[in-house]
Amino acid sequence: MDKYTIPSHLDDPELIGFWTIDEFLAMVIPFVWGILTQHILIGIAFAFAGWWGLKKAKAGRAGSWLIHLAYWHLPGGFPSLRATPPSYLRLMVG
Known part of the structure; x- marks a missing residue:
C-alpha cells in the first residue's frame, strides 16, 4: 500500500x-x-462554428495563449485588455 x-x-x-x-x-x-x-437555426450554426473554431484554436494548448494573442494584436483601447504603460512611466512601473 x-x-x-x-x-x-x-x-x-x-x-x-x-x-x-x-x-x-x-x-x-x-x-x-x-x-x-x-x-434559431442561424444561432445554432454560429454556436457550432464558435465551439468548433475555439476548439481548433486551442488544439491542445492552454486557453490563456488566446488572451496573450489578443493582448498583443488587438488595439490598445479594446475592452478588458490593459494597455502597455507609456515609456515615460517605466520608472514608476518598476
Missing part, C-alpha cells in the same frame, strides 16, 4: 458538462442571440 497519493488531475480546467467554460460560452452566446432574434 502506498502511504502517499499524488493527484493526477490537478491542472484540469473547470468543466460545464463536457465543455470548458470558454467553449460553453462560445456555444451559448450565439444560441441565445439566435433565440432572441428569432433566428
